[in-house]
Amino acid sequence: MLGDGYLEQLKREGRIVVVGASLAGLRAAETLRSEGFAGSLTIIGDEPHEPYDRPPLSKQVLLGRAGADRTALPRLRSVDATWRLGVPATGLDRAARRVRLADGDEVPYDRLLIATGVRARPWPRAAEAELDGVFVLRTRDDSAALARRLDAGPQRVLVIGAGFTGSEIASACRERGLPVTVAERGAAPLVGALGGVVGAVAAELQRQHGVDLRCGVMVTALEGDTSGRVRVAHLSDGSTVEADVVIVSLGAIRNTEWLSGSGLGAGPRGIACDAGCRAFDIRGIVTDDIYAAGDVARSPHALFSYQFLSLEHWGNAVSQARIAAHNMLSESTDRLPHMEVPAFWSAQFGVNIKSVGVPSLGTEILISQGSLQDQRFVGVYGYQGRVIGAVAFDQAKWLPFYQELIETTASFPPPFDTVDRRPDGQRPIDADFPDPSVPTHGPTVTLSGYSPADRRMTFTPAH
């Protein structure tokens, strides 16, 4: 079937299956149609809902400003797909090119896109996780259930894990006036993603807003009352926290189990794929017909010396989905690499936090604008003499400049003067990332592969 005219035939009458009905899946489907795919398109999703947006779930929804059911993603165009919602995919037969579904059905494909994303890491002890009042926050239903419980006015909320999601939840609770305790295994909130220097600012913010923040402790057990409602949490320092709502915010697990036995290079770190989103098999050979995009994909990034990056970022899901969809329908010479510079944002305690690049790869940080004390600043991360990431607290409008530094592998520390450079920003300091072998809530970026020590590359963005 391969050969002349195959792509034309694929576009005309091929079968494309997208597993994963969230942001990446939807945007990929739209791209397929806008690039002229006229064949049959099936979108499989384990949740019963049409694709929805997640960022509001830990912000506006918890504040009661938007209903969880009002977060459907805008459709950029009609996708004319067969939707199989509420039915998880359970297996993949690569030889027969079929996706198995939980209801026993099988869906054949000529091209497959895997965008199954991640799910919340549950509380490890099942019996405790079952207690009434214990939540995770990943899905629309999670968010709606939690918002309802917060409406009821709990006595105290305990958030376990102070990564971005945990911190945003704590922020929303404080904005509602609820007493909140946050327990974090690391030395400060956000340390996994941004390091201890910035983490200290995040800790200060939480305390200023009345959060009872406890760092360097683990929650060892959750205890319920006789009616099965959570009542108290035991901490590793021997203390206890009485809370009637507990939110477990310990990062995410990649949804790859359904691929076991398929021969695809999929595991707990995601699905390995090339820069064009084509999945690898377990022998490290790239497939021609299977693509991965979004949180579940991990692919080499030219700007970070081809380290495999897996990113739980909104923008990454969108751009990877578009690249994957485009490449599915393209000759090898027309395929595009996924080269977008990682970026994410968070809103918590009245501060807009935004980052570009991969801060967690950095070892040093320079406060190039503003000051940590003011909680308004830009921090630049350096790794082996080059700029690798930047973070802004209420200074997001400067970030395109720093993104350009990252894209052009500019040297670190930046040698020039800037507006608002303060005395404490004259010299870089240790960014203070925790030892990666010690588990925390984890950064939302995972790296594996070569070190980006090579500065010979020049990257010229096409704009």
Place this chain on the structure above:
Amino acid sequence: MTPSLLHQVLDYANRADPYPIYEELRKTPIHHEADGPYVISTYYEIRSLLHDPRISSDARNLSSTTHDPLAEGAQGEGALPPSFLRLDPPEHDRLRRMTNRPFGPPHSPRRVDGMRQELHGIVSGLIDDIGDPGRIDLVDQFSYPFPVTVICRLLGVPREDEARFHTWADTIAAGLDPDPDADPAERGKVSQEARMQLGMYLAGLVEERRKNPGEDMLSELATATGEDGAMTTMELLSTAALLLIAGHETTVNLVTNGMLTLLRNPDVLERLRADPRLAVPIVEELLRFEPPVQLVPQRTTLTDIEVRGVTIPKGASLWLVLASGNRDPQRFEDPDRFDPDRRDIQHLGLGSGIHSCFGAPLARLEAQFALSELARRLENPRLLEDPPPYRQNAVLRGPRHLSIACDGIRP
């Protein structure tokens, strides 16, 4: 001898259609004439410089050999300090943040939207009063009085005082027009004098609002006690002067340029008449196609920087020609075509970065209301003079008059 490109940009003869000169400029994205500013004319370069923290808006960072005729911050007793438009962080951030409190989100999310009905009323009233439909000067009868009335209501400045501050505003706006042939010291003095007069006038209002605060922005700014504390009186006067002038000197051009463009593109005008929602993309495309602020001549380098292989020395004066970047074919397909159906209009018409237009949400709403109502109510409108006579100003570019006629005014 051919006049230099810089002179051609400023030459009044090219005011009605500066775009061929901009096209010429873009052949050298970083254009520099001896002793002159560095003129940046291409989209990506302008955009990146607007986000570059090595670029300052504060005239005090210009090297002593570079003179800035536009410097607001003239020295001397009683002079108004620079507004946040001419300041860098952290002062800029603090003043802009404090000004934003009574104006926009998160503290006042409904201020602009809450003016919808008022805007509609003002627009209707002005159109009702047009009189002879055969001889309309759109500028005098509509595009000038509309934003002036709006900014007066928003700030709490009595509309009756318009005659007083009009002259000062005119002088200050004229001072924004770089003229390499004029004596900079003399120009600076005249402009500074007008700012001071305006400041003294506003000081009277501020004092009154402190005693008797109302709902307007001036009252809120004068009595504010946020996390940033209160503005000093001088800061408050500078800010109020900035809002008053920027609040109408730009919108008048946006609306006039808009109507001119629509009359030159009758098919789009007809579509707008049928569907007022089209005003939203029309205004965005206008901000690209005929931006009211053509260039930003108020930036300087804090250090030597390299742009496209050219080293711009520390302390140099930069002119960012937004209107040229907006027509850069590297960025926009068929850039000289007015096309409200264009997707992805990321124009430079309102700037970008920390100094991006403070009043943008209001300006957009004003222009949308103005154009959709003019389209709906003027029956068979047409231009009586094309091109119309333009204002002298190369920075704040727009017609001085726009003579149009129509068959009647629809109710």
